[in-house]
Amino acid sequence: MGLGLLSLAGQNIIGFLKVAQSQETPSRNTTKYGMVIDVGACIGCRRCVYACIKENNIGRDSNIQWIRVFAMEPGTTDMDSGDLYFEEAPVKGKWYLPTQCMHCESPPCVDVCPVKATWKDPDGIVVIDYDKCIGCRYCMAACPYWARHFNWKKPEVPTAEITREGGTYGLPFSTAPLRPFGVVEKCTFCAHRTRKGMHPRCVEICPMGARHFGDLNDPDSEVSKLIKTRRQAFRLKEYLGTKSQIYYVV
Amino acid sequence: MKFKAILAITLLIISMAVIPVADAISKGAEGLNCLACHSKKLGVHSQLGNKQYACQICHDEFIMKPHILNGTLVTNATISNLCDSCHHERYVDWTLGIHGRHGLNYTATSKIQSCVTCHDPHIPDIPEISPLPPPEPPERSTVTLIIFFPPALALLMGVIFVTVGFTRKNGDR
Numbered sequence: 001m002g003l004g005l006l007s008l009a010g011q012n013i014i015g016f017l018k019v020a021q022s023q024e025t026p027s028r029n030t031t032k033y034g035m036v037i038d039v040g041a042c043i044g045c046r047r048c049v050y051a052c053i054k055e056n057n058i059g060r061d062s063n064i065q066w067i068r069v070f071a072m073e074p075g076t077t078d079m080d081s082g083d084l085y086f087e088e089a090p091v092k093g094k095w096y097l098p099t100q101c102m103h104c105e106s107p108p109c110v111d112v113c114p115v116k117a118t119w120k121d122p123d124g125i126v127v128i129d130y131d132k133c134i135g136c137r138y139c140m141a142a143c144p145y146w147a148r149h150f151n152w153k154k155p156e157v158p159t160a161e162i163t164r165e166g167g168t169y170g171l172p173f174s175t176a177p178l179r180p181f182g183v184v185e186k187c188t189f190c191a192h193r194t195r196k197g198m199h200p201r202c203v204e205i206c207p208m209g210a211r212h213f214g215d216l217n218d219p220d221s222e223v224s225k226l227i228k229t230r231r232q233a234f235r236l237k238e239y240l241g242t243k244s245q246i247y248y249v250v
Numbered sequence: 251m252k253f254k255a256i257l258a259i260t261l262l263i264i265s266m267a268v269i270p271v272a273d274a275i276s277k278g279a280e281g282l283n284c285l286a287c288h289s290k291k292l293g294v295h296s297q298l299g300n301k302q303y304a305c306q307i308c309h310d311e312f313i314m315k316p317h318i319l320n321g322t323l324v325t326n327a328t329i330s331n332l333c334d335s336c337h338h339e340r341y342v343d344w345t346l347g348i349h350g351r352h353g354l355n356y357t358a359t360s361k362i363q364s365c366v367t368c369h370d371p372h373i374p375d376i377p378e379i380s381p382l383p384p385p386e387p388p389e390r391s392t393v394t395l396i397i398f399f400p401p402a403l404a405l406l407m408g409v410i411f412v413t414v415g416f417t418r419k420n421g422d423r
Contacts, residue, residue, distance in 0.1 A: 043379075043381070045382065046380055046381050046382040046383075046384070047382065050382050063386050064304050064386050068385075084384065084385070084386060084387075085384040085385070085387055087383075087384065088380070088381065089381040145347075148411075194356075197355050198355060198356075199355070199356055203356075207379060208376075209349065212348065214356045217357075222347065222348050222356065222421050225346050225348055226343075226348055229342070229343075229346060
């Protein structure tokens with residue numbers, strides 16, 4: 001009897017510990033998270049940029065924005081020629097290209113990391129371990145999409161606005177939810193939300209419904225259907241062979 | 251010949267008489283107009299039907315119920331067929347479950363909603379929103395220039411002066 005009680009208590013403790021450690025469903029092999037952005041619908045309002053800053057506890061004075069929105073001239077999909085600092089939108093004759101971490105299938109940033117602080121999870125999200133990162137910024141140089149950002153100082157976020165799991169990849173970090181200074185950070189596909197089945201914050205906030213999120217492996221998902229049915233679907237800098245998991249459709 | 255001329259003139263007169271009548275009919279249809287009781291607040295949709303017949307494009311003239319362009323009446327459940335006649339791309343998206351069906355969760359699809367659940371057909375305008383401010387452009391390069399350029403220039407000039415001075419002195423000797 002006593003033993004039984006003890007074992008029960010033990011089970012409870014173990015259960016409690018499990019919950020305390022991580023409430024996330026682990027990343028699965030069968031899913032491949034992807035995003036589809038309808039550039040025909042995007043009006044360049046930058047709502048996603050600021051929602052992302054709030055959700056992921058990005059330093060308010062650090063001038064870091066995980067999402068960049070470019071104002072593009074018609075006839076080109078080259079993001080390097082885009083204007084990042086446009087003031088007015090939507091302007092007739094321009095189109096808007098939101099970019100962020102593309103979570104590439106063969107990510108160049110992962111190859112160059114000397115300490116293996118960044119890798120690709122089985123569900124397709126490229127993650128960074130902030131505790132391992134030494135801040136050498138090789139990955140920033142390797143990324144063709146300029147998606148990675150360096151923390152020159154500790155992110156300063158008003159205490160009331162701190163999101164508990166923001167920017168943590170849903171993993172228990174000693175430094176969560178605020179990142180230390182001297183590490184590289186980037187879009188996480190809001191892993192703390194998407195691994196629970198919710199939409200990333202940028203998808204949720206988009207007033208035009210231009211962003212779609214889902215499982216690229218599932219042929220019935222919203223994203224797969226969009227890529228199949230729209231008359232044009234492209235990825236950025238496809239000639240580099242990075243195979244990004246963010247598609248743009250028209 | 252005379253007869254033909256007379257016929258032509260009579261035809262002309264008749265046609266002149268008929269055209270105002272036809273005009274009156276069209277005006278009558280407009281005169282029976284919706285604006286007598288309803289205020290016209292259609293937003294972008296006021297451009298429909300050559301601006302005059304904006305109401306009649308969607309509403310039946312006699313029963314007032316919505317109808318699709320071939321005259322078939324539609325109900326609230328089948329109203330999306332009416333929107334289809336102009337917004338076909340969105341309609342295709344909607345039938346595929348891409349537009350208007352996802353909730354907060356990408357794994358589960360919410361109940362099928364008709365277009366008018368979310369969009370007001372009478373004022374369909376999406377409110378204009380202005381963009382939020384852009385990030386600050388990097389200033390590091392200019393700052394470096396401002397801080398380091400004058401001292402560097404001064405140093406260079408100093409070196410040049412000294413060397414020139416030395417060579418001249420040596421030359422004098």
